[in-house]
Amino acid sequence: RxxxxxxxxxxxxxxxxxxxxxxxxxxxxxxxxxxxxxxxxSWDPVRVPSLLEISEGQSVCPYKVRVYVYEFDESLPFNELTIKARLRPRGTHFDGEHLLAQFTLEHVLTDFFTQSCIRTKDAERAHYFFVPFFSDIEYRAMGRPNDPSAHGEAILNIIEKNDTKLWVQRFGVTDKYWQKAPERHILVQAAPVTGFRHPKGRRGWHHYKIQLTAPIFISLEVTKSWILQYPRCASKNIVMPYPIPGRAWHxxxxxxxxxxxxxxxxxxxxxxxxxxxxxxxxxxxxxxxxxxxxxxxxxxxxxxxxxxxxxxxxxxxxxxxxxxxxxxxxxxxxxxxxxxxxxxxxxxxxxxxxxxxxxxxxxxxxxxxxxxxxxxxxxxxxxxxxxxxxxxxxxxxxxxxxxxxxxxxxxxxxxxxxxxxxxxxxxxxxxxxxxxxxxxxxxxxDPLVKQRYPNGGAPSLLTWDLDRRLQVDQTNPRWEKCQHEITNEPHSDLTKQFCGAPPKQQELSRLRAQLQRRGGSKELHRTIQDWEDGHVFRFRRRG
The missing domain is CATH 3.40.50 (Rossmann fold)
Incomplete structure (x- = not known):
């Protein structure tokens, strides 16, 4: 027929x-x-205002929050790679439905923050500071090395060592605002199993742990077990949808x-x-x-x-x-x-x-x-x-x-x-x-290739979130609560992937026997409690 x-x-x-x-x-x-x-x-706002076509330069902006976007020289490697890929998208992050397109969150959010009405070019007026660093395109162009790139290392030095020297040297911009308020900086984690470092074969919570540092991390993924383990730290960060590039979807x-x-x-x-x-x-x-x-x-x-x-x-x-x-x-x-x-x-x-x-x-x-x-x-x-x-x-x-x-x-x-x-x-x-x-x-x-303003529901809800943080964080700072959670509470760790029903009774028997034989640390008691409370969705071992 x-x-x-x-x-x-x-x-x-x-x-x-x-x-x-x-x-x-x-x-x-x-x-x-x-x-x-x-x-x-058509978009249903579901109690959240829509940005639609409200972009930078509009006389009316419905939000009070202001975001400063660092401006880096176009000659930096990650910027050169991005410019080249946009000119010749085929086989790159900008090739519509190519596998790499799902890891373009850094690019989408850069297009958003640079064109949105919430952007300010006066850093002194900013509530947040967005870092337009394209880690994923650089990582794959370099042959997927385990170690961070030169610019990834500069960011890691800030958030792990409070050392801004490489930031000034390699990015060529001031470190004043990092020194003043690292917790008000926004970093993007563009892929769920890579970050600024890229060790192969590491699963569990390994790639989430960088989110226990001061900046606000916008990522594609965290898990239920991670949120239950670090609820206060998870609340300072933001999970956003995977980008879905390609003209046909829009x-x-x-x-x-x-x-x-x-x-x-x-x-x-x-x-x-x-x-x-x-x-x-x-x-x-x-x-x-x-x-x-x-x-x-x-x-x-x-x-x-x-x-x-x-x-x-x-x-x-x-x-x-x-x-x-x-x-x-x-x-x-x-x-x-x-x-x-x-x-x-x-x-x-x-x-x-x-x-x-x-x-x-x-x-x-x-x-x-x-x-x-x-x-x-x-x-x-x-x-x-x-x-x-x-x-x-x-x-x-x-x-x-x-x-x-x-x-x-x-x-x-x-x-x-x-x-x-x-x-x-x-x-x-x-x-x-x-x-x-x-x-x-x-x-x-494809709107991503042409750097069209991202005016959909996802960036609208992101803006709504950042705007409301201004009120909440003034009296109840999230980063302070996260620090307290890290330093004053015991934590278990997830280092393996287990698919199917977690072996609850088997693990509880093993852990309780270990507790009787040798006594236990606070971390061991926490691990047992997690199993008993049903907070284990993956096979978990103490780190």
Whole structure:
């Protein structure tokens, strides 16, 4: 059979068919991530003001907070690399949906702070100081060394040794404000398993520990166990969504374009006999590599593939997409817009970009990572302090890693009722733009490449957060509370990754036996307490 001609009427009929036949014709397609065919809706503020087009130079700025952005010479290596990559984006951080694009938070926030109305060029008036250092692009261009770059070393010397000499020498700017208020500086951690140092194979909390220093760290990830271990320190830092670059995600015509592309791909797969019936909607969509929690990922694939009504697509789908001559959106992202559920296991760390991709594509994320948090969820204590936090279960399905390993995933998804599905989609649409860096509009070229002003919900909520810190921190400084937490409370450490249910009774027996034999430190008592309180989402050993 052939598809009807592509038209707006046909697209709407296609979307309607997917919705009405969702429970009558269930089909699961194995491929990375999933999403429904819901259109991208205009931003719902959810009690948070929107920045939209309010940028630097506007006569009215709705915020009192002011941020000074350090100005570094363009000849510095990380600036030269950025300029070069923007001119020739292919294969770089600026290449739309390239793998490296998810690590562009430093660039997105630099574009935001330099163009926002909250920027001040008078450092004496500033409440915060933003450091536009592009660590990730420099790290990868240098061959991914373990040691920090020259400029990374200068920053580490400040926050670890209170030594600003290299900052002045290498960045060529004053150290006056570092000396005066290191806790009011903003640094960005662009990737979850690297920082200013890049030791290979280190997991657990290793890459988070730099956040126990004075500056405010904006990062893509921390975990539930980390927040429970250092709640006061976690509250001084900010977790933001993974950037989702690429023109198609932001252009106002994207919803129709996605559906056209999806129909092309589905027809190709049907003709190649990779799927049996392109008219049936995709019930779920998943494909993942063998990394991170391999046992969990294998269990997801096995659970979905075991059903006789499920089509398993592996690399065949990539070849089919390539044969159509498409560049830009990947086949995975296109098919997100034709599915209902998106299984999202952890990657090299507990969170993953796909948990945000899914929401923007209209899919229902299925979070299969016990230690993962969303930005702005109820574990994000800065937002909780202001009476604002997202309830992840409103827009995502949470499946424990142990349930996935035991093969329960498919039965859980099939057990979602039509009313539950409608509620999940409603809340997903309501919050999705809080995870956008660019408000839907007209984007002939990727907005990150053109340094367009990031006016989406994510930077709006960031500004809202910084603005409210002014009032809270005047009477209750977060950095002082963090210092007290570090020095006056015992802490356990997480140095390994464990996938599945933590061995609670086994570890408690071992730790209690150790306590009886040799007595125990405060740290050992804290570790036992963490296990007893259910604060362990990963295998934990004392450092």
């Amino acid at each position: 052939s598809l009807p001609p592509v038209s707006l009427t046909g697209i709407r009929a296609f979307c309607s068919m997917i919705q009405t036949n969702l429970f009558r014709n269930l089909k699961v397609l194995l491929f990375p991530v999933v999403l429904g065919t819901q259109s991208i809706v 252009d106002h015509e994207a919803p129709d374009a996605w559906n056209v592309l999806a129909k092309q791909l589905i027809q190709s797969l049907y003709e190649k006999k990779i799927i049996n019936n392109f008219e049936r909607p995709l019930f779920a969509l998943y494909r993942g590599g063998r990394h991170g929690c391999v046992n969990v990922r294998q269990a997801i694939a096995k659970s979905l593939a075991a059903d006789s009504e499920i089509a398993t697509i592996t690399r065949s789908i990539d070849h089919a997409w390539s044969a159509l001559g498409h560049r830009g959106p990947t086949a995975r992202q296109v098919l997100m817009h034709t599915a209902t559920f998106c299984p999202c296991p952890e990657g090299d760390s507990p969170s993953a970009k796909r948990q945000y991709d899914a929401l923007l594509a209209g899919c229902i994320p299925v979070i299969i990572s016990d230690d993962a948090v969303y930005s702005y969820d109820h574990f994000a204590s800065p937002h909780r302090a202001y009476g604002y936090a997202l309830n992840v279960s409103d827009f995502a399905i949470l499946v424990s890693e142990q349930d996935a390993i035991q093969g329960k995933l498919l039965s859980i998804l099939r057990g979602v009722s039509p009313s539950q599905l409608a509620s999940l989609r409603h809340h997903g649409r309501r919050v999705s733009n809080l995870f956008r860096y660019y408000h839907p509009g007209s984007y002939p070229i």
